[in-house]
Amino acid sequence: MKKLAIYTAILLLAIGGIGSGYYLSQSADMEPTDKLRIAMSTTPLSAPIIIARQLEIFKKHKIDVELMPFRGGHLCFEAMITGQADLATSSESVVMFNSFERQDFRLLASFVESDNDLKLITYGTDEKPAITDLNHRKIGMVKASASEFFVDAFLIITGQHDLNIEKVYLPPQDLGPALIAGDVDAISVWEPFGYQLNRAHPDKIYQFPSKGTYNLSFNLVSTQQHAQSHYRQHVKVLKAIDEAQLFIAKYPLQAKQIISEYLKVPLNELEWTWSDYVFRLSLNNSLLSNLQTQGRWAVAREKTIALSVPDFRTLLNDKALRHVLESGKED
Missing domain, CATH: 3.40.190.10 (Periplasmic binding protein-like II)
Structure with missing residues (x-):
């Protein structure tokens, strides 16, 4: 008080x-x-x-x-x-x-x-990945949500709209654990999940530059x-x-x-x-x-x-x- x-x-x-x-x-x-x-x-x-x-x-x-x-x-x-x-x-x-x-x-x-609330994140890589590294990879996201729209918008903006990705639909709270377990290769997630992953695994998390992709x-x-x-x-x-x-x-x-x-x-x-x-x-x-x-x-x-x-x-x-x-x- x-x-x-x-x-x-x-x-x-x-x-x-x-x-x-x-x-x-x-x-x-x-x-x-x-x-x-x-x-x-x-x-x-x-x-x-x-x-x-x-x-x-x-x-x-x-x-x-x-x-x-x-x-x-x-x-x-x-x-x-x-x-x-x-x-x-x-x-x-x-x-x-x-x-x-x-x-x-x-x-x-x-x-x-x-314009920076959603993030596209990978885990466990020692080198900075390229967008094309997601080809034929599994990306976790929340179905029919801003999370899924963000992935499609990001691929279009980066000129990779023809990239062959497999969408894996999960609840938002399950995206981080699925990434760490290797069930998916990347996730599209909103905050604070991105922060929590970076805090728990500071040397293993990579966030693709995406500021301004989605407002x-x-x-x-x-x-x-x-x-x-x-x-x-x-x-x-x-x-x-x-x-x-x-x-x-x-x-x-x-x-x-x-x-x-x-x-x-x-x-x-x-x-x-x-x-x-x-x-x-x-x-x-x-x-x-x-x-x-x-x-x-x-x-x-x-x-x-x-x-x-x-x-x-x-x-x-x-x-x-x-x-x-x-x-x-x-x-």
Whole structure:
């Protein structure tokens, strides 16, 4: 609690608060506090939401947020669709795959991006391997996910799209053990699995240079109905996230300490990927282009029974986001 009080005091200075008693001094006749449940993936990518909750920024904006932790954006999305949560955090890949099955959800905003979250890794080699060394080799990946899309995109970008590889589909937590056991020759895996492998086998792990191959975005998603009927709440949530991102920019060390404690992740593990994260609110053409690219890939590779790509523009609802960004310019 002492640490939380210190972080809160720092935050109030950072965002122009009016004193440590700000949250407690709200008068009784002000608007009532709204309650909202957010299904949140337990990854550092959720940092702005965690910080907004831990530093009570949500409360400043008169919204009582309950964080519901899940291991993966697909589980968060499912919790939102089934009514267990009001909002969910999700990568654009989860959005893409679900869009082939349903159209009753909306993308409210992206709040973090990374162009280096996925890695293509080999093990046990004494010499730096070439991409062509993967010819006729087994590559472990998570089926119909960003992990599989990343492999195909990487081979295309490096001019090796005709490489003959054998795809071995595994759950993400089984990829590392399969690589070490020699069941596969390389794996496509997201963080923190790459960090964990490098830490456990520092002299045996080789990561192919792939920064910029795939641009992951983490997004805030709601059902279509919730987006239509809870616009005011969504504005509050996004304003709080925006202020949390300001705190991250001004006080990165304190931000990492908060995330480390909340997720029970060592600080050195956070440092491994933190510099790759770009924390900002957006909902732009790059996200739409990314969705379309992945959608075309899913159709071409028959990862879906659909014969055409959905119109992803219909899934974007930037009304609350535009309000927040425009009000920020006025400030």
